[in-house]
Amino acid sequence: MSVSLAQLALDLRAQRVSATELAQSALARAGASGGLNAFITLDADGALAAAARADAALAAGDAAPLAGIPFAHKDIFCTRGLRTTCASRMLENFVPPYDATVVARLAGAHAVSIGKTNMDEFAMGSSNENSSFGPVCNPWDETRVPGGSSGGSAAAVAAGIVPFATGTDTGGSIRQPAAFCGITGLKPTYGRVSRWGMIAFASSLDCGSVLARSAADCATVLAAIAGHDPRDATSVKRDIDDYAAASATPLAGRRIGVAREYFGAGIDAGVADAVLAALAAYERLGATLVDISLPNAHLAIPAYYVIAPAEASSNLARFDGVRYGHACSEPKSLEDLYSRSRAEGFGTEVKRRILVGTYALSAGYYDAYYLRAQRVRRLIARDFAEAFESVDLIAGPTAPTVAFRLGEKSTDPLAMYAADVNTVAVNLAGLPAISVPAGFSDGLPVGLQLIAPAFGEGALLNAAHQFQLSSDFHLRTPTVPA
């Protein structure tokens, strides 16, 4: 399905297709593409019931722009009555009694969820190989990873199963899989989209948002899910911009900073070539490229891999075998219940991060690791603030490589962490960023990352949309085996 959301909305209103037919065909495609392992749970009954409600709303003539459009939720968003696993054995049978705010808003707009997508367990990973429900395959090459942690969402959109999917981004988990799968992925400003009902990984970094084929489609979905939520104390009280209107502005006079650190050692030549060609296209669109430096960029990975595990070790303390989630059988004591339930419920990478985080927060090491990482976090935020004094946007490759092979990095955590080198700094600074399909290297998609100052989602969507008006990388689709 490479039809735009705007075209689908027109087709639905002209009764060329019904929401029920769209839901049925999306469910059929999901079934036919089962080899990708993009879904953990398909919800045919829920989808068809939601589609019937959407058809009624469309017939009544006052339906929202997303009414009747099928999509999928990353399995990190709580869905009332539909199991929400976070790809963990810990939550294998967890059925939430409430909807996340993002879920409620999309349901209120009569968008039709067909199910829950696969992901790295508790969103910890960059390849979707850390799922207790098995890895996801990249639709462009099934021997390769789709990226992570929102790998199922990215694969489902790239394979044409759904036109958009929700995702979360703590260190690149929307942008990197979007880049690896040749689609568009937006990470909004921290606090722009409510985190309520989104299972917490690292609370000062987590952002929910969307993966879709184009920037225009991302704009439509962001407008539906963004905005203040009294249930999330970190949600920002600030009106949302008119993203669609902002997208129409020409780019003449726009200054785009090109950070030289993003083109250093470790970047594939084919990725660099594709990104530089995309930047040349921006010059033709009237933008000016400015050479900039982000001098502390090399410290982003070490700072992130202290702060994120520290917050994770605290957040995941809630899984205790008492209130919900997995419990071990016949515990000998309360401590045995805690430690064995957690040992059985969590996978290897989650355990590793809990231990790293616990160490970084423990007596004697707190100053050397956690506090130091938070100071470096300020240096990284300052680098961006200083750069944005002279440029409107910052550009570079979303990831240093194209999608790597399944198994290539899964036994080496540090090699996996290095895949996040260009994305984690953005989360540390709380900024918005977007990954835009920018070309191909060896037949695999390359993503261009654009970064904006806080609440610059309109500027990002504008720059991405203008590029997509003059390129067709976002329209290319893989050949998905039946």
Add this chain to the structure above:
Amino acid sequence: MSIDSATVRHIARLARLGIADGDVAPMAVELARVLELADQLAAAHIDGVEPLAHPHEQPLSWRSDTVSESDNAVTFLALAPDARGGLYVVPKVIE
């Protein structure tokens, strides 16, 4: 940075996370590698730099101190591995 098995066991105990005996030594090696990565932070010039705990440093919003949720005790207890008489059940703590 080297991590010994006793440290792994201590940290695992703090995290209430069971680690099988055979996994302790490999985990020590992996933790040491991650902490070596973190040790790169030692080279940062952070004199006089305040920690940044949160993006934007916005003050958390206030809300009025009124009841906003209804009583969901039955719903939440239904999720528990073991609950009886309106209470969560855990192994005996005090003999």
